[in-house]
Amino acid sequence: MNKQLKIGIVLNTAWNIYNFRLGLVKALLAAGHEVYAIAPVDDFVPAIEATGCQFVPVQYLSRKGVNPIQDMRFGYELYQIYRSKELDVVLQYTIKPNIYGCLAAGRAKVKSISTVTGLGYSFLKEGWVNKIVKLLYKTAFKSGTRIAFQNRDDKKLFENLTLCPASKTTLIKGSGINTSHFKPIPKQKTYDKLIYLFVGRLLYDKGINELFEAAQKFKKQCPDTEIWVVGAIDDGNPSAVNKEEVAEQEANGTIRYWGVSKDVRSIMQEADVVVLPSYREGLPRVMLESLAMAKPIITTDTAGCRETIQDTKNGFLVPVKDAEALASAMLKMYNLTDEERKNMGKVGREMALQEFDEQAIIKRYFEEIQNMTS
Structure with a gap:
């Protein structure tokens, strides 16, 4: 790209820009x-x-609101920004910026790349909200220049549902991971116990119920283990686990809850295995961080998650919503030697370097911008 451009990056929080797109x-x-x-x-x-x-x-x-008037005001607000700043290209992420940003970009005659970072609760839950969201996507993506997906399953689903034509779609694997920042770090403390770690918002569709159930079963067999849970209790989300349930699981010794961490590396470096039993993802950031830090993983055979694992090579793949299989995979991981787990971690680190390094993802965005502006 030799031409100097004015480029907008639109997300639902500034935190999101700082953490994933800086x-x-x-x-x-x-x-x-x-x-x-x-x-x-x-x-x-x-x-x-x-x-x-x-x-x-x-x-x-409004991230979680369903007030159509407020959403239309947001769309008009984006249109005014795109026009007043005379933007050449906008990069849009997350549901509402994708939908209303596409409509605004079309109207303002600005080129856009909308990245579908995951389908979200409203898309996955059957009902009238689901129908409206699909209709909004279909309408908005007519105005979008390019629609990027983080995994093949989501791309195929949108094409099959005719929510956007295949000619507009492309694959960009996640936000990428800084493999110099996230790298293998020796443990600071010596734990007698094998530590399993979950990192993410405490939502039912992240598989929290299954994690709790599997943890109870597994800890009966292997009491010399700990299951650490790190992440926010997302009260406004209809899929959120309530505080009382988390407190109860901690009180009965099933988990150890760490709350929210500003530097997940400091906790991840102490863990032996990272677990994500999610129902569906775009491309889960925590799995990329785990691969980059050479941690073996256990995750579900579903969109987004399966992209991060070679079953039995860098971890174990389990069916979605299957606490029994999850407990069994945790036991399998427990029965491996330290050396075998270490070797799994090495395979994951290699995957992070080859497929998910931030520089490769940035290069993909540069290519897309170049193609649409040359």
Whole structure:
């Protein structure tokens, strides 16, 4: 890309931009482009602005609300930003920026790449909301220039449901992982117990119920283990686990709950195995972090998750919603030697370097931008 462009990056939180797209922001700035981060204001704005990127706040984005008037106001707000900043390209992520951003970009005659980072509760749950979301996607993606998917399953599903034509779709495997930042780090402490770690929002569709059930079964057989849980209890989400249930599981010794961590590496380096029994993902960030840190994994045979595993090589694959199989995989992992688990971790690290390194993902976005602006 020789031409200098004005590029917007739109997400549902500034935290999201900082955590998942800062490498892309820096690469675009280094290539001489003007970059605008567009999101609601939160504590991460100063860190984003410190890169030299301009932050543009949005007022009307309600992440979980279903008020159509507010959503239309958000769409109009994006349209005004795209026009006033005279953007050449917008990169949009997460459900509402994808839908209303596509409509705004079409109207403002701005090229767009919308990345479907996962299908979310409203898409997966049958009912009237599901029907409306599909209709919104179909309408919005007519205005989008390019629609990127993080895994083949989601891409195929959208094409089969005719939510967007195959000619507009492409595959970009996740947000990428900084393999210099996330790398194998020796343990700081010596634990007598084998530690299994779950990292993610505490949602039923992340497989939390199955994790609790499997943990209870597994710990009866192997009491010299710990199951650590790290992540937010996402109260506003209809799929959220309630605080009382988490407290109960901790009180009966099934899990150890760490709350939210600002630096997941410090906890992950102490773990022996990382577990994600999710029902469906875009491309789970925690699995990429685990691979990069050379941790063996246990995850489900579902969209997004299966992209991160070679069954029995870097971990074990289990069916979705199957606590029995999950407990069995945890036992299999327990019965391996330290050396065997270490070798699994090495295979995962190699996968992270070959397939998911942040630089490879950034290169893909540069290629897409080049194709649509040359």
